[in-house]
Amino acid sequence: MRLVHLDLKGAAPRVSYLEQLFPLLSQLGANGLLIEYEDMFPYKGDLEILRSPYAYSEEDIERIQQLAELHKLEVVPLVQTFGHVEFILKHERYQHLREVERFPNSFNPHAPDTVVLLKSILAQVMEKHRRSSWIHIGADEVFHLGEGLDSKNWMSRNKGDPGAIFLKHIKEVLSFVAGQPWGRRALMWDDMLRKISAGALRGSGIAELVSPVVWFYAPDFEVEQIGPLLTKYAESGFGAVWFASAFKGTTGPAQSRPPLSHHLRNHLSWLRVLEALPRLAPLRFQGIVLTGWQRYDHYSVLCELLPVGIPSLAICLQTLANGGFTEETKRKVLDTLGFQSLQLEQSTCEGRGGFPGAEIYHMVEQVRGHLKESVLKVLEEESAIKGWFSPYHRKRQFGNPRNMESFGSKVLKLHEEWESFVGELRAQLDRVYFPDAVEEWMEENVNPYLDQLRDLVRDYR
Known part of the structure; x- marks a missing residue:
């Protein structure tokens, strides 16, 4: 699968724009969407406090899924369940659930209310995505894990470490997801798993419940940098793996235009990893997420707007769909977007452009x-x-x-x-x-x- 990431924690597009965008994504080679709603989801009841003033309505969520289905795009909702939860923990009502009292980044996994709250959030999102076969539980960059008083006491009592705390919490989240009536397969970002031993991962039992999404956004990385991770994940009991590249939102928090060559080279590097996978680890490759971050976190400024990132996304999608970036691939991108020429190193496209948001x-x-x-x-x-x-x-x-x-x-x-x-x-x-x-x-x-x-x-x- 090739999922395009819609990061809605900043500059979430109107549904009328998505209606124009989805046919283009399909045409360029995408067959799914990873939708990170954050505060744009129409939470109900006690959770209503989490909604942005411009959050989508329930009708909008249904319409987005209908449009996706129409253009053969599978929707995978993403709910952050450990770190990057500033949109929740900034509220006074939930401040007692912070791992470190003065930072709103990460949950305290030992507070009983943390998992109660997460179950409520996950249940509402999953209930509105009954068509979806997958759910992504985030779980990247859990800053300050192990620094809170409850965590220090837990590690002292259990002779544990932050990795053990992480696995315990994630196992509880994944068990809840697995127990829901709609039978979802789970995904999670892999960075927190990188620091944990294969033995601890295997012992936790999470490999039966989730597939790791290995993310790497550098332009030129070697297969050898990814190989040891994949070997470890296979030894830990995981049967399948996903990758994550980037088409925008990774080259500076205030970047206004994606550097085309940078993002193309990132995708060419991933193609080399994909080609080498059979000799690296006995893992089934299930898909790749083309991430397009809109903010580095809930508090940072907006980076490249989605319409400005479309040329980069088109180049990256077509590169993955065709196994490389040839003159023919370049011509397809130009024809689809309505440009006459593009300069990769200068990150410029010549011509009027005929895509949504040109x-x-x-x-x-x-x-x-x-x-x-x-x-x-x-x-x-x-x-x-x-x-x-x-x-x-x-x-x-x-x-x-x-x-x-x-x-x-x-x-x-x-x-x-x-x-x-x-x-x-x-x-x-x-x-x-x-x-x-x-x-x-x-x-x-x-x-x-x-x-x-x-x-x-x-x-x-």
Whole structure:
């Protein structure tokens, strides 16, 4: 299977955009979706506090699944069950469930209410995904595990370590999933398993309940880096394995455009691992997740927007579907996306583009390439402004009209052009995203520069 990851913990798209996107994903070679809802799921009852103000409705969740089914995309919901649960533990009601009191990252697995809460969350998500054969329980990056007082006491009493705590909690979560009436197979990220011995893994019994998803996002990694992990997982009793690559969201928390060559090389590395798998370990390969992170965590800024990541996703999906990136693969990507050419090293695509969100792709490129540069050029290189309209002059409303007229029309024209452009950009973003995401993206990427120009124009007038 080739699952495209939809990370909804930031800039979750409107369902109307997904309706346009799913046929494209199918056409490019995807046959499934890993949907990480986080606070976008319509939790009910006591869990309603977890919902974003713009969370999908129950009808939206049903519609997403219908659209996926229509385009032969299997939906795999992802629920974080140990780490990366800031969206839960930030709430005062659940602060007592933190592993370390001052950090909202990870659950205290010893608090009885932790598993009670998780069962309630999992039950609601699974109940709304009865068509799904799989569920992903997250479980990556459980920061500060073993540092809480309850964990220290447990390790002292049981002569244990953080690995033993991890396995005990995960086994309880997996047993609950396995006991549900809809018969789901479980997946989990593998990074926390890497530090645990094969003997401990085998003894825990989790291998009968879950398949590890081995993630590695570096552009050029060697088969030898993955081989020992796969051997260990086979020795631990796992029968099958998944891999996870990345098409965006792994090259910097504030990245605005995915580096195409970087992500292509990551997928070419995974193809080499796949080819070598039979000699590395007796594991059944079940699928690969193309991750597209939208935030590094609940508190970080947005990284590359989904429409901006579509060219990278298209290259990566087609590379996996065709076993490499040939001229023919490149031509298919260009034809499907409506581009004339693409430059991998420069991460640029030439042509109008005919894919959902192409306007946003181009407009973000404009912001990225020209906004900051054009504003700073006026503020820092225009000698008349530096000489006769400095912050000192502006603060005291003191200036010679003769000198001010020499730059005024130029500044007003630049301001008018950018305000017009930004108005259109906001309209395009509004079609794809909810107001909170639009506001956040504008504040992070546009306002720091445009506000300087706005202030200059205000003082000039």
